[in-house]
Amino acid sequence: MILMNDFRAESAEVQAAMLQGVQRVLSSGWYVLGEEGRRFEQAWAARCGMAEGVGVGNGLDALEIGLRVLGIGPGDEVITTPMTAFATVLAVQRAGAIPVLADIDPRTGLLDPVSVKRCLSPRTRAVLLVHLYGQLHAPGEWQALCRTQGLYLLEDCAQSHLARWDGQSAGSFGEFGAYSFYPTKNLGAAGDAGMLVLHDPQMAERARCLRNYGQSERYHHPELGMNSRLDEMQAALLLARLPFLAHWTARRQAIAARYRAELQQSAVRLLAAPAQGQSESHVYHLFVIACAQRATLQAHLTAAGVQTLCHYPVPVHQQPPATDWPRDPAGLLHAERHAAQCLSLPCHPGLSDGEVERVIAAVNAFCG
Ligand SMILES: Cc1ncc(COP(=O)(O)O)c(C=O)c1O
Structure with a gap:
């Protein structure tokens, strides 16, 4: 089976680097909030072109802490997309605020600014x-839209490690970028991990306090926080994997280029290619196609030995806890259609050229 992710296919070089990291942590005898975490915070913030990185337990907590640092909470509305991992909106809810769902642009699956404008209200604090x-x-x-409306711009970067627009990194355009390093992400740990990247050292200090019970110094708690600390083992593993990330990203982009060039587009539709001159803007965490006969295509690919997944089969507003959440009064029809048709093909950096060819042949056999 050609899998969506296959960590066993990683090179001996990567595994050796990770083992060295594990060894370093065990020898140090220090497991939570230490030197490895600080080094990874600095390294990742630098890769994002940001002044500050605050390592946390996962991407969900990075988002919640970021919102709380900005004082976004009860009574506030945050406009976001229904086509995302549920964690995006769960973070808004956990901060005490209200997620407001705008529709997507069907060409990309990304938030549509026209729909966002229809969702604005006097309570809106952020996009x-x-x-x-x-x-x-x-x-x-x-x-520009956020500046005009007096709103914070926030970035969920769980799927966009090393994505750049005009050379500037994802996570650096708004108040904060929230990263997940869940194992399947483009840079993944061997467990849960996340990071908040910020411009402002004072906001970073507050985030450090919130991730550690709201503790400013040992046993002093100026506010109520949580336990969401990036542990030393995950930080060391991420530091070990970081030097390989640029190469992995280039491999994902090369696989995507072959899919774009060679997949027949009769029964399937490709999402839009990156904008002109912005080849770094898509890091292909997932390669997603759309197909009106998705279930039949998925069964055909499984039979041909190709694993696929849907990201995401149920949009946020159709999940039971979200049925009465506010949304674009014009409806969320593009998100609903996308959820019914989207299909993710294997696109991880460990795929061989032969495997990429087999995926293309299997999809084209369905189209033919
Ligand atoms: C878009 C998006 N946001 C947030 C998250 C949450 O990250 P984590 O699983 O590390 O909490 C994920 C991960 O699934 C994601 O894909």
Whole structure:
């Protein structure tokens, strides 16, 4: 079976680097909030072109802490997309605020600014972009919209490690970028991990306090926080994997280029290619196609030995806890159609050229 992800296919070089990291942590005898975490925070913030990185337990907590640091809470509305991992909206709810769902642009699956404008209200405090599938798109237009409306721009970067627009990194366009390092992400740990990247050292200090019970110094709690600390083992593993990330990203982009060039588009539709001159803006966390006969295509691919997944089969507003959440009064029809048709093909950096050819042949056999 050609899998969506296959960590066993990783090279001996990567595994050796990770083992060295594990060994370093065990020898140090220090397991939570230490030198490895600080080094990874600095390294990742630098890769994002940001002044501060605050390592946390996962991407969900990175988002919640970021919202709380900005004082976004009860009574406030945050406009975001229904086509995302549920964690995006769960973070808004957990901060005490209200997620307001705008529709997507069907060409990319990303938030549609026209729909966002229909969702504005006097309670709107922020627009939370999700760089879905690895796509960073037109951040300058979002900055302009938020500036005009007096809103914070926030970035969920769980799927967009190393994505750049005009050379500027995902996570650096708004108040914060929230990263997940869940194992399947483009940069993944061997467990849960996340990071908030910020411009402002004072906001970073507050985030450090919130991730550690709201503790400013040992046993002093100026506010109520949570336990969401990036542990030393995951930080060391991420530091070990970081030097390989650029190469992995280039491999994902090369696989995507072959899919774009060779997949027949009769029964399936490809999402839009990156904008002209912005080849770095898509890091292909997922390669997603759309197909009106998705269930039949998926069964055909499984029979041909190709695993696929749907990201995401049920949009946020159709999940039971979200049925009465506010949304675009014009409806969320593009998100609903996308949810019914989207299909993710294997696109991880460990795929061989032969496997990529087999995926293409299997999809084209369905189209033919
Ligand atoms: C878009 C998006 N946001 C947030 C998250 C949450 O990250 P984590 O699983 O690390 O909490 C994920 C991960 O699934 C994601 O894909």
